[in-house]
Amino acid sequence: KQEVTQIPAALSVPEGENLVLNCSFTDSAIYNLQWFRQDPGKGLTSLLLIQSSQREQTSGRLNASLDKSSGRSTLYIAASQPGDSATYLCAVPQGAQKLVFGQGTRLTINP
Amino acid sequence: GAVVSQHPSWVICKSGTSVKIECRSLDFQATTMFWYRQFPKQSLMLMATSNEGSKATYEQGVEKDKFLINHASLTLSTLTVTSAHPEDSSFYICSARDLTGTLNYGYTFGSGTRLTVV
Numbered sequence: 001k002q003e004v005t006q007i008p009a010a011l012s013v014p015e016g017e018n019l020v021l022n023c024s025f026t027d028s029a030i031y032n033l034q035w036f037r038q039d040p041g042k043g044l045t046s047l048l049l050i051q052s053s054q055r056e057q058t059s060g061r062l063n064a065s066l067d068k069s070s071g072r073s074t075l076y077i078a079a080s081q082p083g084d085s086a087t088y089l090c091a092v093p094q095g096a097q098k099l100v101f102g103q104g105t106r107l108t109i110n111p
Numbered sequence: 112g113a114v115v116s117q118h119p120s121w122v123i124c125k126s127g128t129s130v131k132i133e134c135r136s137l138d139f140q141a142t143t144m145f146w147y148r149q150f151p152k153q154s155l156m157l158m159a160t161s162n163e164g165s166k167a168t169y170e171q172g173v174e175k176d177k178f179l180i181n182h183a184s185l186t187l188s189t190l191t192v193t194s195a196h197p198e199d200s201s202f203y204i205c206s207a208r209d210l211t212g213t214l215n216y217g218y219t220f221g222s223g224t225r226l227t228v229v
Contacts, residue, residue: 044220103154
């Protein structure tokens, strides 16, 4: 059974800092890994999707890496802004369909 | 990109009544949609997998008679919370994946429905 863990559970940093969020998974036989953002009371917004054959994906100030062999992924946020404050979730498919989520990292960027 | 529309965004209902939540894929077809429940400050919990034209697959511990799922077309799945009680109050989110995609395509989520049972 796939299990996904995210650390830290919460993170508070001043504006402008670069930061790293961590995600680990127990079963390395994954097809892909997806990072999402969730604002309070809202649905999930997909940030980055990394295929199993890829080592990283970039979108603007976001960079996600994937190391299947070690069961880890990181989300790097450069030059953080107050608007980046949200909960960040990573998820991997289990079997053919079901997504397994981590518990999320609640990020606060202080002006 | 793929868009999933979920309605209503919030609903308040009286205890004992039923509430229907709709999930639509706007620009793609989805043979499978997923329904999640989220409690405050917790991650998403998969409730059931909705299959077009067949019965939904429920996760262990989810009451299929309380949470009725219908997936009558390739673009619409509905979740009906029957005889709602205050403990059913929660945030419900649906998701879908593009029919033409393989497992290498990501999932798109709706904006969620906040259900409050009074």
